[in-house]
Amino acid sequence: MAGTENHDTILKLDDVTKVYSGIVAVKHASLELKRGAVNVLVGENGAGKSTLMRMIAGVEKPSLGRILLEGKEVEFNSPADAQKHGIGMVFQELNLFGNLSVAENIFATREITRGLRGIDHKAQVEKANRFLDKLDAGISAETMVEDLPIGQQQLVEIAKAISLDTRILILDEPTSALSAAEVDILFKVIGELKAQGVAIVYISHRLEELMRIGDYITVLRDGQITGQAMVKDINTRWIVRSMIGSDAKDFAKSLDHTLGAEAFRAEDICLPRKTGGFAVDHLSISVKAGEVLGIYGLMGAGRSEFFECVIGQHAHSTGRIFVEGEEIAAKDTSTRIRKGLALIPEDRQREGLVQVLSIAANLTLASLEKFVKFGFHISGERERSAIKDAISNLSIKAPNPDFDVTSMSGGNQQKVVIGKALMTNPKVLLMDEPSRGIDVGAKADVFRTMRRLAGEGLAILFSTSDLEEVMALSDRIAVMSNGKVTTILDRADATEELIVKAASVGHKSAEHKTTGELA
Numbered sequence: 001m002a003g004t005e006n007h008d009t010i011l012k013l014d015d016v017t018k019v020y021s022g023i024v025a026v027k028h029a030s031l032e033l034k035r036g037a038v039n040v041l042v043g044e045n046g047a048g049k050s051t052l053m054r055m056i057a058g059v060e061k062p063s064l065g066r067i068l069l070e071g072k073e074v075e076f077n078s079p080a081d082a083q084k085h086g087i088g089m090v091f092q093e094l095n096l097f098g099n100l101s102v103a104e105n106i107f108a109t110r111e112i113t114r115g116l117r118g119i120d121h122k123a124q125v126e127k128a129n130r131f132l133d134k135l136d137a138g139i140s141a142e143t144m145v146e147d148l149p150i151g152q153q154q155l156v157e158i159a160k161a162i163s164l165d166t167r168i169l170i171l172d173e174p175t176s177a178l179s180a181a182e183v184d185i186l187f188k189v190i191g192e193l194k195a196q197g198v199a200i201v202y203i204s205h206r207l208e209e210l211m212r213i214g215d216y217i218t219v220l221r222d223g224q225i226t227g228q229a230m231v232k233d234i235n236t237r238w239i240v241r242s243m244i245g246s247d248a249k250d251f252a253k254s255l256d257h258t259l260g261a262e263a264f265r266a267e268d269i270c271l272p273r274k275t276g277g278f279a280v281d282h283l284s285i286s287v288k289a290g291e292v293l294g295i296y297g298l299m300g301a302g303r304s305e306f307f308e309c310v311i312g313q314h315a316h317s318t319g320r321i322f323v324e325g326e327e328i329a330a331k332d333t334s335t336r337i338r339k340g341l342a343l344i345p346e347d348r349q350r351e352g353l354v355q356v357l358s359i360a361a362n363l364t365l366a367s368l369e370k371f372v373k374f375g376f377h378i379s380g381e382r383e384r385s386a387i388k389d390a391i392s393n394l395s396i397k398a399p400n401p402d403f404d405v406t407s408m409s410g411g412n413q414q415k416v417v418i419g420k421a422l423m424t425n426p427k428v429l430l431m432d433e434p435s436r437g438i439d440v441g442a443k444a445d446v447f448r449t450m451r452r453l454a455g456e457g458l459a460i461l462f463s464t465s466d467l468e469e470v471m472a473l474s475d476r477i478a479v480m481s482n483g484k485v486t487t488i489l490d491r492a493d494a495t496e497e498l499i500v501k502a503a504s505v506g507h508k509s510a511e512h513k514t515t516g517e518l519a
Contacts (some may be wrong), residue, residue: 058082098146149276260289294474
């Protein structure tokens with residue numbers, strides 16, 4: 001589908017920088033969008049792709065630099081302002097009203113009216129159905145959006161964008177919830193829009209998809225553009241190299257301790273979505289005592305949801321969980337903690353800590369029953385001793401454990417969350433993005449702690465979207481995409497290219513690898 005002809009530039013970002021609270025999200029980026037072509041944008045999570053597009057769509061304003069449309073400098077003060085200039089965006093997070101019909105969603109804020117008689121619902125349904133027919137969506141415009149599966153909701157978003165008569169259409173991960181048949185339909189529509197001269201901006205992690213649909217490609221890394229080319233001139237290896245950099249290190253290290261027997265096994269774990277399909281899709285995996293299993297995946301891969309199933313946060317999930325060979329049938333979180341599972345959640349502020357409590361109270365919150373004597377009284381002496389040991393073992397900078405936990409740095413707060421989990425004496429520790437939002441020094445402390453705990457025989461599963469991190473810490477690496485494990489690699493065999501490719505695999509190619517190859 002990639003074209004070979006030259007296309008003229010419809011929009012140009014000229015040396016654009018975007019800063020949020022001192023953090024540089026995009027740095028001196030220059031990008032030209034070509035008319036009648038698919039302009040692919042790719043990069044790891046946090047590379048700056050969505051920030052760049054939000055500036056074009058009027059959601060954000062550049063801190064520095066210019067936006068030129070048809071050669072003239074423009075300033076978009078809102079998404080509505082960008083829409084007036086013919087720019088539409090389909091966000092990765094769907095922006096629909098579930099309690100309204102498809103037609104009402106497509107024409108929200110720009111309803112077709114009949115003068116004083118109000119909204120012309122019949123005309124809206126007829127026009128909406130024409131847009132939906134164009135997409136071969138198989139949806140009636142009178143259907144309530146909340147009754148549609150997520151893939152069809154995505155098609156409604158695309159129909160809404162097309163209805164705006166856009167000159168530039170930005171699609172952020174448009175196929176993340178689509179079936180193979182729906183992807184084919186979308187690509188057909190994209191081909192028609194190209195023929196009409198529309199500039200398509202296409203953001204995706206699926207490399208094969210980018211090679212199939214793209215004309216021009218721009219690669220972002222750490223907020224900077226690291227590669228630009230015509231798709232016909234490059235291959236997936238070029239994309240990976242541009243994404244991760246030529247200075248990517250080989251983190252493989254020999255094991256410094258002997259692994260024990262199987263400590264944890266998950267069999268056929270499924271978590272259905274309300275809108276259809278699975279957030280966790282028939283996932284099976286096992287981990288030995290003393291082993292660190294890194295679970296790598298991009299946004300929406302299902303990593304956090306898998307951990308939530310294991311710890312008992314989703315009563316409607318299915319599958320079997322084993323700790324040291326014993327099946328844990330009970331689905332409540334407290335029982336699973338007592339049986340040896342512990343979770344360090346991704347969002348420590350909302351899920352890992354109680355903000356109004358002290359450092360000490362947060363540390364012992366999940367293990368108070370250990371300090372109870374005579375059935376109801378908590379032994380203050382034993383509790384204080386355990387708190388002191390935790391602070392020492394984890395090098396938590398807490399001059400006074402009675403201070404509020406919010407008085408600490410992010411890194412020390414993360415150590416408190418780890419300490420709280422370890423106080424339950426777990427056999428299996430689940431760590432969801434353990435280094436998110438903490439500085440380099442605190443990361444090093446957390447990583448040292450993980451290695452020490454593994455050396456003491458603890459089985460650790462940790463999730464991350466950071467390539468260097470998963471290479472540095474893992475004995476084995478499981479790669480997730482679309483709720484499935486697409487491959488498991490021994491650390492000695494793992495390369496950045498293999499991991500990135502496995503993380504971009506779609507539903508079809510992932511299906512045959514989800515169970516039998518995981519032992």
